[in-house]
Amino acid sequence: MSIFRNKIILVSSAIGTLIGGTVLLKDRMQGASFEKNVRADGKVVIITGANTGIGKETAHALARRGAHVYMACRDMVKCEEARKDIVLDTRNPQVYCRECDLASMQSIRQFVKQFKAEQQRLDILINNAGVMRCPRTLTKEGIELQLGVNHMGHFLLTHLLLDTLKLSAPSRIVVVSSLAHTRGQIALDDLNSVKAYDEAKAYEQSKLANVLFTRELARRLEGTGVTVNALHPGIVDTELMRHMGIFNSWFSGLFVRPFVWPFLKSPLYGAQTTLYAALDPDLEKVSGQYFSDCAPKEVAEQAKDDRVAKWLWAVSEKWTGTLTGTAAVS
Numbered sequence: 001m002s003i004f005r006n007k008i009i010l011v012s013s014a015i016g017t018l019i020g021g022t023v024l025l026k027d028r029m030q031g032a033s034f035e036k037n038v039r040a041d042g043k044v045v046i047i048t049g050a051n052t053g054i055g056k057e058t059a060h061a062l063a064r065r066g067a068h069v070y071m072a073c074r075d076m077v078k079c080e081e082a083r084k085d086i087v088l089d090t091r092n093p094q095v096y097c098r099e100c101d102l103a104s105m106q107s108i109r110q111f112v113k114q115f116k117a118e119q120q121r122l123d124i125l126i127n128n129a130g131v132m133r134c135p136r137t138l139t140k141e142g143i144e145l146q147l148g149v150n151h152m153g154h155f156l157l158t159h160l161l162l163d164t165l166k167l168s169a170p171s172r173i174v175v176v177s178s179l180a181h182t183r184g185q186i187a188l189d190d191l192n193s194v195k196a197y198d199e200a201k202a203y204e205q206s207k208l209a210n211v212l213f214t215r216e217l218a219r220r221l222e223g224t225g226v227t228v229n230a231l232h233p234g235i236v237d238t239e240l241m242r243h244m245g246i247f248n249s250w251f252s253g254l255f256v257r258p259f260v261w262p263f264l265k266s267p268l269y270g271a272q273t274t275l276y277a278a279l280d281p282d283l284e285k286v287s288g289q290y291f292s293d294c295a296p297k298e299v300a301e302q303a304k305d306d307r308v309a310k311w312l313w314a315v316s317e318k319w320t321g322t323l324t325g326t327a328a329v330s
């Protein structure tokens with residue numbers, strides 16, 4: 001009887017140690033926090049993809065600091081649910097849901113038109129929305145979805161808001177990229193993945209495009225008082241993996257997720273580097289940089305290729321119709 005009891009005690013203490021160790025590990029994996037007590041009272045902020053994940057946490061934190069937050073989302077039901085959560089918790093009523101589907105240039109243009117009718121200034125634009133490793137799908141204008149949403153949609157949105165950002169200087173643009181950019185290549189002969197589509201490569205290409213765009217835009221914005229920086233938020237437990245079957249099956253829920261979970265940041269921690277880039281007073285004049293864990297980080301060699309950045313800029317102008325007003329994909 002006492003041997004049996006000892007075994008139970010041993011097993012329970014082993015389970016306790018395992019749980020304690022896992023929680024400690026999870027805690028350590030959350031990364032840096034933006035802890036400066038910077039208020040954002042009265043600042044006007046737009047965050048794309050703010051209804052869930054990192055974007056929702058960013059909206060929440062900025063609302064708590066007193067900002068007027070525009071949640072630019074494609075799903076108005078999800079957006080309104082998130083908005084209610086944020087307003088209830090922060091007691092800041094200046095949080096607004098506005099429709100903006102980054103896979104539709106008409107929707108982006110309509111969003112900007114409405115925003116400009118409501119607000120004269122824009123202090124912070126956060127290009128956060130993203131889609132990862134989806135099956136090959138096209139935007140309304142025929143652009144491969146990951147490139148279309150993650151890069152081209154944000155390219156157009158930023159372009160249409162630049163005049164307001166310049167009038168509101170000092171102002172900031174924050175581009176949520178990813179460490180995945182380090183594996184990315186810009187397919188100069190098949191940017192739209194027509195000849196071949198690999199969902200991982202298309203995501204990496206779009207995140208490299210985020211960094212190339214940031215660096216080229218920073219160069220073009222020199223002297224305007226508008227800064228633009230990119231970042232990697234960490235590996236964060238969000239809905240981003242919704243298209244990756246392996247992470248969504250019951251099998252993975254039982255046998256993969258428990259082992260991966262300790263290594264994932266929570267969305268709250270995933271938002272910290274975005275908040276750092278958006279608010280840290282020390283970054284007021286810093287532009288064209290890339291951050292990770294609330295600190296500067298070197299970008300991959302291919303992200304420093306100015307020739308490719310200029311080529312991508314010219315193609316993006318053409319495909320989004322920012323020069324002519326008519327989008328043309330070729």
Ligand SMILES: NC(=O)c1ccc[n+]([C@@H]2O[C@H](COP(=O)([O-])OP(=O)(O)OC[C@H]3O[C@@H](n4cnc5c(N)ncnc54)[C@H](OP(=O)(O)O)[C@@H]3O)[C@@H](O)[C@H]2O)c1
Nearest residue numbers: 049053054075101102103128129130178235236238239240
């Ligand atoms: N999670 C990570 O580990 C990780 C790592 C590196 C980089 N990132 C980057 O972090 C950013 C935020 O991702 P997350 O992890 O928070 O993922 P998430 O939970 O899936 O959130 C993505 C957001 O983007 C929105 N979105 C997708 N397609 C859109 C479209 N066509 N128009 C407007 N909004 C659209 C989603 O809206 P719906 O809910 O309506 O789909 C959602 O609000 C992304 O740019 C991602 O690439 C994430």
